[in-house]
Amino acid sequence: MKFKFGVVVFPGSNCDHDSYHVLKHLLDLETVYLWHKDTDLQNCEVIILPGGFSYGDYIRTGAVAKLSPIMNSVIAFANKGGVVFGICNGFQILTECGLLPGTLIKNKNLKFVCKDIYITAVNDVSLLTKSLEKKTLMTPVAHGEGNYFTDEETLKSLEQNNQVLFRYSSKKGEISETYNPNGSVQNIAGVMNKNGNVFGMMPHPERSSDVSLGKTDGLQIFNSLLQNFIN
Amino acid sequence: MYKAKVIIKRKKSILDPQGKAAEHGAVLLGFKNIADVRIDKQVEFLVNVNDEETAKKEVSEFCSKLLSNPTMEDFEINLEEIDEV
Numbered sequence: 005m006k007f008k009f010g011v012v013v014f015p016g017s018n019c020d021h022d023s024y025h026v027l028k029h030l031l032d033l034e035t036v037y038l039w040h041k042d043t044d045l046q047n048c049e050v051i052i053l054p055g056g057f058s059y060g061d062y063i064r065t066g067a068v069a070k071l072s073p074i075m076n077s078v079i080a081f082a083n084k085g086g087v088v089f090g091i092c093n094g095f096q097i098l099t100e101c102g103l104l105p106g107t108l109i110k111n112k113n114l115k116f117v118c119k120d121i122y123i124t125a126v127n128d129v130s131l132l133t134k135s136l137e138k139k140t141l142m143t144p145v146a147h148g149e150g151n152y153f154t155d156e157e158t159l160k161s162l163e164q165n166n167q168v169l170f171r172y173s174s175k176k177g178e179i180s181e182t183y184n185p186n187g188s189v190q191n192i193a194g195v196m197n198k199n200g201n202v203f204g205m206m207p208h209p210e211r212s213s214d215v216s217l218g219k220t221d222g223l224q225i226f227n228s229l230l231q232n233f234i235n
Numbered sequence: 236m237y238k239a240k241v242i243i244k245r246k247k248s249i250l251d252p253q254g255k256a257a258e259h260g261a262v263l264l265g266f267k268n269i270a271d272v273r274i275d276k277q278v279e280f281l282v283n284v285n286d287e288e289t290a291k292k293e294v295s296e297f298c299s300k301l302l303s304n305p306t307m308e309d310f311e312i313n314l315e316e317i318d319e320v
Contacts, residue, residue, distance in 0.1 A: 064304055100304065107306040110252045153249065153307060
């Protein structure tokens, strides 16, 4: 069975082509770009909100993108159970529009962090993590505002409902402040909503999927999504 | 018509890295008495209505829907009645 993926393009998106490449060329999936001014999701089964700096990150990251015409359709789609996956700026947009809890604030050390790091999957049931070949993956991060923050109450509910997907860790999967690149609360690198159909993460699996880049751990995340979506 | 001045403040519980950087700069400049620097945002705009109640309502909605993020920020609204510009 073939699935159709849609990659939303905002002014300032810069990982839209990377995501498209992984889905279309590496995984041989029907994939289309969805322009931010459109409202038609073209019958896509999975929507990707890619990384970048939509609308120049003005006001706050994702604050203006959430008002794009396409986002009304994405929100309605997600509320009906449609699968939406936000990466980096896409994650920021999903928290801004309320599809995911929390928010992403400036990195604790004030620096734009751009490097390969390790994340460990801490969720055995989500579409994104259920079928990973290994729990600890190497993926790049590239962000200035990736410091995941929630109030205590939200954090508690995230943990209780098993909504945390990934935490920053060592290569061996050890989770501690030493391996936290941005100050995120509890080393959180990715979360999902309560219903398990909306996902967000700061690291870039689409930039670590093609063997020609020398790193392919990110592809496991897309494969897990595909495998479990089919089932 | 009203002139709105809105101040968007990070909640106290949230680290303000810009404030921290300015605080560090103060130390480098030799200031010994400066502490707890917080950098907020001020947004100014006009509201083209004649009654304060409507102006307040509209400004507040604008603040909650776009200018601030309730997870990390609070806002203060100051309205001043002005003549047409």
